[in-house]
Amino acid sequence: MQTRDYQRRDRAHHLHPFTDSKALGEEGSRIIERAEGAYIFDSEGNRLLDGMAGLWCVNLGYGRRELVEAARDQLERLPYYNTFFKTTHPPAVRLAETLCRLAPAHVNHVFFTGSGSEANDTVLRMVRRYWALKGRPEKQWIIGRENAYHGSTLAGMSLGGMAPMHAQGGPCVPGIAHVRQPYWFGEGRDRDPEAFGRECAAALEEKILELGEDKVAAFIAEPVQGAGGAIIPPASYWPAVKAVLAKYDILLVVDEVICGFGRLGEWFGCVHYGLEPDLMPIAKGLSSGYLPIGGVLVGDRVAETLVEEGGEFFHGFTYSGHPACAAVALKNLELMETEGVVERVRDDLGPYLARRWAELAEHPLVGEARSLGLVGALELIDPATGERFPKALGVGNLCRDASFASGLVMRSVGDTMIISPPLVITREQIDDLVDKARAALDTTAARLADQPSKAREETLS
Numbered sequence: 001m002q003t004r005d006y007q008r009r010d011r012a013h014h015l016h017p018f019t020d021s022k023a024l025g026e027e028g029s030r031i032i033e034r035a036e037g038a039y040i041f042d043s044e045g046n047r048l049l050d051g052m053a054g055l056w057c058v059n060l061g062y063g064r065r066e067l068v069e070a071a072r073d074q075l076e077r078l079p080y081y082n083t084f085f086k087t088t089h090p091p092a093v094r095l096a097e098t099l100c101r102l103a104p105a106h107v108n109h110v111f112f113t114g115s116g117s118e119a120n121d122t123v124l125r126m127v128r129r130y131w132a133l134k135g136r137p138e139k140q141w142i143i144g145r146e147n148a149y150h151g152s153t154l155a156g157m158s159l160g161g162m163a164p165m166h167a168q169g170g171p172c173v174p175g176i177a178h179v180r181q182p183y184w185f186g187e188g189r190d191r192d193p194e195a196f197g198r199e200c201a202a203a204l205e206e207k208i209l210e211l212g213e214d215k216v217a218a219f220i221a222e223p224v225q226g227a228g229g230a231i232i233p234p235a236s237y238w239p240a241v242k243a244v245l246a247k248y249d250i251l252l253v254v255d256e257v258i259c260g261f262g263r264l265g266e267w268f269g270c271v272h273y274g275l276e277p278d279l280m281p282i283a284k285g286l287s288s289g290y291l292p293i294g295g296v297l298v299g300d301r302v303a304e305t306l307v308e309e310g311g312e313f314f315h316g317f318t319y320s321g322h323p324a325c326a327a328v329a330l331k332n333l334e335l336m337e338t339e340g341v342v343e344r345v346r347d348d349l350g351p352y353l354a355r356r357w358a359e360l361a362e363h364p365l366v367g368e369a370r371s372l373g374l375v376g377a378l379e380l381i382d383p384a385t386g387e388r389f390p391k392a393l394g395v396g397n398l399c400r401d402a403s404f405a406s407g408l409v410m411r412s413v414g415d416t417m418i419i420s421p422p423l424v425i426t427r428e429q430i431d432d433l434v435d436k437a438r439a440a441l442d443t444t445a446a447r448l449a450d451q452p453s454k455a456r457e458e459t460l461s
């Protein structure tokens with residue numbers, strides 16, 4: 001009763017992000033009412049293991065009283081004040097200091113935003129401002145990657161490489177180019193993975209030369225692509241990219257919105273790959289998603305120029321460093337440190353997930369099972385051919401629905417199934433996650449076997 005009532009009212013007035021509203025209206029949205037630890041509960045009384053940590057963000061899990069109390073205490077003391085006009089407040093100061101202590105040694109400044117998208121808008125402006133201050137205003141081009149995700153504002157979507165997003169509401173921000181992604185399973189399976197990784201880095205160098213080596217300002221990338229399909233680059237990729245960027249004096253922007261704060265078993269994804277980014281957009285796990293906050297960590301090279309030579313930077317948001325959001329983020333980082341969350345992902349949970357997740361590669365529907373830290377993916381293939389299913393079959397969606405039915409939130413990106421569970425998940429819960437993922441694969445295989453010819457005929461017609 002209540003479910004249908006909410007669905008009706010939701011359909012009537014609520015336009016959802018990244019959603020076909022008409023299709024959702026026909027199906028009805030799932031209503032999530034509460035959550036605890038690694039589990040969410042819907043209005044039908046179903047308990048689901050949240051294999052996506054919300055949207056890659058609820059790293060400490062749900063129901064953490066300490067985070068709730070940090071928000072309440074700060075809201076009572078000072079619910080809002082800005083950081084624009086020669087003012088600051090204790091939570092912003094303490095969070096900035098803590099972030100810079102946790103970040104790599106050459107990173108000692110942070111600019112606060114309300115989200116990851118706003119962080120990438122800030123990146124775009126900072127990069128161009130930096131080169132202008134350096135007397136090189138012709139350095140304008142920023143190179144991103146196909147199928148990358150950097151947010152949904154105009155700058156975020158332009159820096160990102162999601163073709164369906166570029167196709168709507170364009171033109172994109174000018175001066176942004178894209179190069180191929182290091183997606184071995186999707187685009188390089190006929191080649192040696194390490195050779196493929198080097199080819200992708202070589203494509204970056206070709207693009208730089210094409211645009212003009214003195215016209216390229218920065219390269220932006222996620223250490224591991226998240227929304228694109230939990231794409232873990234071959235080991236050869238990042239060292240080769242690093243060498244290319246050094247050769248042409250190009251800034252490196254590492255988008256840490258997903259990989260930051262322990263996801264890959266280090267405080268930041270760049271540490272895992274031995275990178276020294278000039279700028280690091282952050283958000284999501286910064287506050288475990290309890291309140292919205294993002295920012296850009298700024299390396300010394302850029303910060304010194306902006307501070308010493310820049311004068312006023314005409315940029316900022318009403319909620320830059322919002323006191324309650326900052327207080328929650330600060331408490332979140334404090335809990336992560338005292339509970340050794342990052343070390344546990346690196347030394348115990350990450351390797352354990354890798355072992356258990358790899359077992360799923362034996363399933364006939366799975367062409368590859370990969371993971372790093374607590375992010376993982378399964379590539380679904382047709383066992384009859386060893387190739388992808390026809391797109392229109394929507395096998396990924398089938399598997400996602402089967403996963404929900406088996407009690408696990410697993411997301412699909414095309415026919416790639418992805419997980420990114422809370423970092424506080426236990427070994428037992430990882431076992432449960434793998435069992436449920438396997439059940440989802442079995443259900444998907446059974447559905448395809450039920451009516452393979454019919455479904456395929458429909459696809460072909």
Ligand SMILES: *Cc1c(COP(=O)(O)O)cnc(C)c1O
Pocket residue numbers: 056114115116117118120149150151152222226227255256257258283284294
């Ligand atoms: C989610 C995401 C963003 C955008 O963050 P929002 O808070 O949704 O604006 C940017 N970059 C990456 C890598 C992301 O995953």
